[in-house]
Amino acid sequence: MGNFDLYAPKLVDREEYFSPGHRACQGCGEALAVRLMCKALGKDTVIINATGCMEVVSSLYPTTAWKLPWIHVAFPNAAAVGSGVEAGLKALRRKGRIPDRDVKAVAMGGDGGTLDIGIQALSGAMERGHDLLYVCFDNEAYMNTGIQRSSATPFGASTTTAPPGAVSMGNKTWKKNLPEIMVAHNIPYVATACNSYPLDFINKVQKAKAIKGPSYIHCLSVCPTGWRSPSETCIKMGRLAVETGVFPLYEVENGKYNMTVSMPETLRPIEDYIKHQGRFRHLSPEQIRIFQDRTNLEYKKLLDKIEHSRSWDEISAE
Amino acid sequence: MGERKGMEIALAAAEAVALCKPDVIAAYPITPNTHIPEHLSDIVAEGRLDAEFICVESEHSALSACMGASGAGARAFTATSSQGLLYMAEVMPIASSMRLPIVMALGNRSLSGPLSIWNDHSDIMSQRDTGWISLFAANGQEVIDMMIQAFKIAEDRNVMLPINVNLDGFQLTHVVEVMDFPLQEEVDDFLPIYQPYASLHPDHPCSMGALGLPEIYAEATKAREAAMVNSKETILKVWDEWERHFGRRYDPVQSYKIEGAEIAMLTMGSMSDTAEVAIDALRAQGVPIGLLKLMLWRPFPYDELKKAVKGVKSLIVKDRCVSFGGPGGPVASEIRSALYNEPRRPDITNYIFGLGGRDVAVEDFIKMIDKVRFADKRTPKEHYEFYGVRGE
Ligand SMILES: Cc1ncc(C[n+]2csc(CCOP(=O)(O)OP(=O)(O)O)c2C)c(N)n1
Ligand code: SF4
Numbered sequence: 001m002g003n004f005d006l007y008a009p010k011l012v013d014r015e016e017y018f019s020p021g022h023r024a025c026q027g028c029g030e031a032l033a034v035r036l037m038c039k040a041l042g043k044d045t046v047i048i049n050a051t052g053c054m055e056v057v058s059s060l061y062p063t064t065a066w067k068l069p070w071i072h073v074a075f076p077n078a079a080a081v082g083s084g085v086e087a088g089l090k091a092l093r094r095k096g097r098i099p100d101r102d103v104k105a106v107a108m109g110g111d112g113g114t115l116d117i118g119i120q121a122l123s124g125a126m127e128r129g130h131d132l133l134y135v136c137f138d139n140e141a142y143m144n145t146g147i148q149r150s151s152a153t154p155f156g157a158s159t160t161t162a163p164p165g166a167v168s169m170g171n172k173t174w175k176k177n178l179p180e181i182m183v184a185h186n187i188p189y190v191a192t193a194c195n196s197y198p199l200d201f202i203n204k205v206q207k208a209k210a211i212k213g214p215s216y217i218h219c220l221s222v223c224p225t226g227w228r229s230p231s232e233t234c235i236k237m238g239r240l241a242v243e244t245g246v247f248p249l250y251e252v253e254n255g256k257y258n259m260t261v262s263m264p265e266t267l268r269p270i271e272d273y274i275k276h277q278g279r280f281r282h283l284s285p286e287q288i289r290i291f292q293d294r295t296n297l298e299y300k301k302l303l304d305k306i307e308h309s310r311s312w313d314e315i316s317a318e
Numbered sequence: 319m320g321e322r323k324g325m326e327i328a329l330a331a332a333e334a335v336a337l338c339k340p341d342v343i344a345a346y347p348i349t350p351n352t353h354i355p356e357h358l359s360d361i362v363a364e365g366r367l368d369a370e371f372i373c374v375e376s377e378h379s380a381l382s383a384c385m386g387a388s389g390a391g392a393r394a395f396t397a398t399s400s401q402g403l404l405y406m407a408e409v410m411p412i413a414s415s416m417r418l419p420i421v422m423a424l425g426n427r428s429l430s431g432p433l434s435i436w437n438d439h440s441d442i443m444s445q446r447d448t449g450w451i452s453l454f455a456a457n458g459q460e461v462i463d464m465m466i467q468a469f470k471i472a473e474d475r476n477v478m479l480p481i482n483v484n485l486d487g488f489q490l491t492h493v494v495e496v497m498d499f500p501l502q503e504e505v506d507d508f509l510p511i512y513q514p515y516a517s518l519h520p521d522h523p524c525s526m527g528a529l530g531l532p533e534i535y536a537e538a539t540k541a542r543e544a545a546m547v548n549s550k551e552t553i554l555k556v557w558d559e560w561e562r563h564f565g566r567r568y569d570p571v572q573s574y575k576i577e578g579a580e581i582a583m584l585t586m587g588s589m590s591d592t593a594e595v596a597i598d599a600l601r602a603q604g605v606p607i608g609l610l611k612l613m614l615w616r617p618f619p620y621d622e623l624k625k626a627v628k629g630v631k632s633l634i635v636k637d638r639c640v641s642f643g644g645p646g647g648p649v650a651s652e653i654r655s656a657l658y659n660e661p662r663r664p665d666i667t668n669y670i671f672g673l674g675g676r677d678v679a680v681e682d683f684i685k686m687i688d689k690v691r692f693a694d695k696r697t698p699k700e701h702y703e704f705y706g707v708r709g710e
Contacts, residue, residue, distance in 0.1 A: 046518045048386065061534050064525040069518040071389050072527035073382055073412055080379035084342060084386025084394070085518060087370035091341035091392055095368065097511070098391070103520060105386075121382065124375030 027231030029222030050109030082107035111152035196238025228278025328353035341392035350487035351425030391517030414449030419472030436675020570619030576608030596683035646702025
């Protein structure tokens, strides 16, 4: 398995299922991640897309960037539509009306469409156990409507609805931990990923695809437009998010936590990450310290889970 | 030819849906339609119907799941009422814009508040302009028949639109009636397997639900309007076919004792059957009165209505809904506009009544008719009136 990473580039599908010609901004991490996800999924996939940047940039009628069957219905309901697609395919397959082969339903949405307005539909779909992969492309704000805060927006970030001002520091809340909420749904596979770690992301998508049941991947997707960072720094920014411990890459397989990308012995200071982004420009040293402390705490909590968690199989084998 | 038995109408509706062999059912409970999905889940559990029954977490998801299923090429069904329909509202026009032939049973119920679980038509009227075909049933038999007709109409290649079958909450949903149930072979013969125009499958990928710029939105909307207007032809065809198969006749505007009538009353839904009794009583006294029953609400049957009111001097339109601060009831407003350009149009009186489950008896119809019959022609009349409101 150790060699897999070495050979994996050769195994990545050459086919572009999310084709060039979409209208995402230059250096959009989300578009890159979607493209990688599609390669990992391959042909036998149906994509269900929530309203948001990725839907808007890819489906401008009469063009489409999608080589896979793709449906967009609304902002809050990708997971519910996905439930229906999965159930529909299942019924038609059982009745012999479509070819008898696995076709994976994959729902996707931004952080707004996933953590906020769509969380009810997502929770419902996961709880019901559909054979559905849900991928959240988290660019940490409602980018499609112009950078409003979401519950995934990090502490201190400036957004158009949480702007810093004489009496405001920007966004005052902490990022909602949706991967953890998904783990609490007792689904077999939950992972975090980032557009800057393509092989790690591809591996996770392939793992999730292979599971017969619900799975969830939370992919940090750098948004130069909303983060106020230069387009060409997209990959670097994602790496810094990981190396500072702001967004560690891990997976939870049958309840067992694992780090999937090796972390530095000591984390880089978060300043290395946030200083390149206009959205954090206004933060005071004191605010940066609060952000740093919380990041350290969250990271330790994760390490603790990695060290102490055991998979359901291990627990029940006792 | 069929099987005759007594049953609660909601259960009968479920039996009728099962005869249509839907592939996916997704519904969320809300009184008074609840017995329909409940009974369908029983039918699925017993193995009488091979379908995926999705216990969604909300109505929004119920319709969304139906859209996913229908998009994948499956026959999809849902049911709701009142706030549940409003919770689906976001998705209602998207379903019709995507031309997905989903069928919904709508157990009509008033809207909150005050919270009321009883019948009127304010739920469907709030979703009137979302591009769904709307049928109104007056009794259990019509519920069964329309449920089956609905799939056939919606899935016709010339239509491809979602459709709701309206049945009054409690007055129909919870009433036991003796009805004719078609046999499975008869329904199979009438309703072929759904053949989607396009579906979500990797063997023939397609994109559904694209973004439309101003250059395309108007054209897409006009196309949907054309599909809606043209669907009437298919509806009439399906109803003719229904009569050939099952011997029961359906018309967009059904008339009762309308020959030689100078006064006509127009109703929708379950009150039509009560109204017939009132018409019988007045006809027995020699009053030249008849009844028009609107079975097709969308697309609106303009030609049939104009034909039906020929010779009628006074038309009394009944609404179980109010358009606040507007033209009175939505049905009357529709009918006024439909007849506006007619050279000899009847005088129209609009009564709003039976709201939130208020009982409507035969005497009430007679009182309302008498008020019109004996009205003082010199006093200008209000363009609509609430009937039976206490404290006035
Ligand atoms: C019910 C509803 N409310 C609001 C909107 C407007 N809206 C469209 S996309 C969007 C934000 C999308 O943000 P996110 O899900 O984070 O995705 P991103 O565009 O950032 O990738 C909003 C608020 C909508 N389409 N529907
Ligand atoms: S706003 Fe951000 S997420 Fe949206 S297309 Fe542009 S870079 Fe990508």
